[in-house]
């Protein structure tokens with residue numbers, strides 16, 4: 001098992017927010033490779049609604065940092081076309097919820113061309129997009145939807161949970177010759193105007209580095225129970241694990257970091273050790289990530305398990321606006337801890 | 346235009362503004378000391394329409410509750426001008442069980458079947474359902490019409506262009522309304538749109554197109570009168586673009602650092618009051634009493650919202666299916 005979390009304080013003292021780490025990655029890669037450009041809505045003067053492009057316009061100018069009209073189909077397709085001809089576009093879909101207006105360009109074109117061309121045509125696009133809820137943005141602005149992108153073949157899907165991984169995964173995504181969907185949760189960006197987990201500010205080395213796509217990280221080791229999760233839920237799982245430790249339950253927490261490719265080995269190795277599995281997902285439950293992870297174990301060897309697999313995901317309900325309702329369905333630390341106790345019971 | 350109509354337009358605009366001023370106050374009241382979008386009695390994104398009231402007031406003056414509106418992420422002025430119950434609107438914004446959507450929807454997702462009102466947070470995606478509403482009205486033999494609203498930014502979406510073509514082809518009773526407030530969040534119109542007037546785009550689809558350059562409520566009223574009459578008479582769709590103004594941020598919390606036009610904005614409500622006053626339609630006293638009356642109605646609605654129960658967490662899965 002590879003333990004590949006963020007480096008310790010002594011390795012790098014400098015701390016960045018996840019948003020700043022992403023911007024630094026893009027900026028360093030743009031310095032290196034003139035074929036990279038960034039486009040999307042409000043990514044220029046505004047710097048991205050969730051600060052994913054702050055300062056890039058000032059540094060690289062309007063030839064390489066371009067605000068688009070609200071025409072997602074047109075600019076998604078533009079990214080594909082430009083990539084096919086040798087450029088390396090980074091395109092932002094402001095909220096993943098908006099994929100509905102441009103999905104054909106993504107899943108039928110961007111994602112399939114490499115295969116359909118027998119490997120003759122490469123489409124190196126990074127599609128970055130904001131995901132997640134928790135601040136009452138309602139049913140059309142709070143979804144995660146990574147299960148949809150991971151379900152459809154031809155796209156890599158990465159989902160960083162912290163500043164270190166955000167930088168390294170962005171650099172890997174840019175250098176990758178495939179379409180990579182880069183999904184950042186608003187709650188891990190370290191935005192000044194939104195409640196955030198303290199871990200959205202963390203150590204980030206200044207030099208460019210890659211975090212390999214397709215490798216999970218064991219972000220906490222433990223003996224009793226494996227919690228497999230990703231994105232903001234990693235932080236909730238770590239908080240829950242702290243609480244559970246004081247009650248004598250020793251959790252191992254796995255941050256998947258990538259859904260495609262999926263690090264099945266990391267899951268199996270951990271479950272082989274703990275014998276118990278709780279999968280936590282802020283995406284909808286049915287036909288999604290939690291079922292996929294359960295299948296990883298079931299297909300390999302269900303006898304690894306001392307207790308049935310447990311799933312804690314967004315129920316199959318449009319995400320409600322009112323805070324009392326939204327927090328009744330989000331996978332909070334309290335609900336993760338409660339689910340973990342049930343697995344142990 | 347008679348004095349009563351002019352007064353009516355003014356009152357509608359004042360009511361809408363009073364409502365938004367109250368929402369603005371309560372939205373920010375409890376997000377301190379560290380401003381957090383998800384905190385307080387009204388959490389989440391808040392897109393206010395102040396400055397754009399002339400568009401809604403002028404349009405809705407020609408509608409009854411049998412006519413429909415599909416609005417946007419910035420829906421309050423159209424909701425209010427179309428006669429939405431302020432209590433139900435406020436309660437939804439406060440996320441209460443007594444709200445229009447029982448707290449499930451929020452301010453971008455207002456559905457009021459009693460006045461055929463709906464809205465969406467996905468840009469331009471209110472246009473296609475507007476066609477369907479118009480189609481149903483037509484098939485049901487009604488003379489009702491649909492007003493489909495978007496911003497100027499939305500007019501670059503495929504859904505906009507597809508809808509214009511289909512509405513023209515099937516002669517649907519729709520009035521497309523574009524609120525050109527110069528901005529789509531931080532992107533100015535001239536950086537997003539290849540053409541100065543969307544009336545030209547309408548014409549290219551075989552639709553009557555009008556652009557009103559000055560945010561004048563009476564200009565909107567005039568254009569709307571023709572468009573609604575034509576739609577009712579089975580003469581098909583029209584498009585009205587209004588050059589209006591976004592007085593506040595795109596959403597609350599928007600610092601608007603990208604914006605250099607803030608000093609030159611004209612608030613249409615005092616401007617109209619002055620005009621009506623100099624025409625002898627409105628007196629200083631009336632301005633005061635109209636504002637007082639609007640505030641009373643608004644505060645009643647806010648009180649209702651605040652004293653209403655929150656939805657019960659155990660009912661979170663209610664209303665997923667019929």
Ligand SMILES: Cc1ncc(C[n+]2csc(CCOP(=O)(O)OP(=O)(O)O)c2C)c(N)n1
Pocket residue numbers: 041070072094098101418419466467468495496497498499500524526528529530591595
């Ligand atoms: C399909 C889609 N793309 C992007 C957004 C994000 N977004 C919300 S409002 C907005 C700007 C809309 O501008 P405009 O249509 O002019 O309306 P205004 O906000 O000015 O009223 C954008 C880009 C969205 N909600 N839906």
Ligand SMILES: [Mg+2]
Pocket residue numbers: 496497498524525526527528529530
């Ligand atoms: Mg606009």
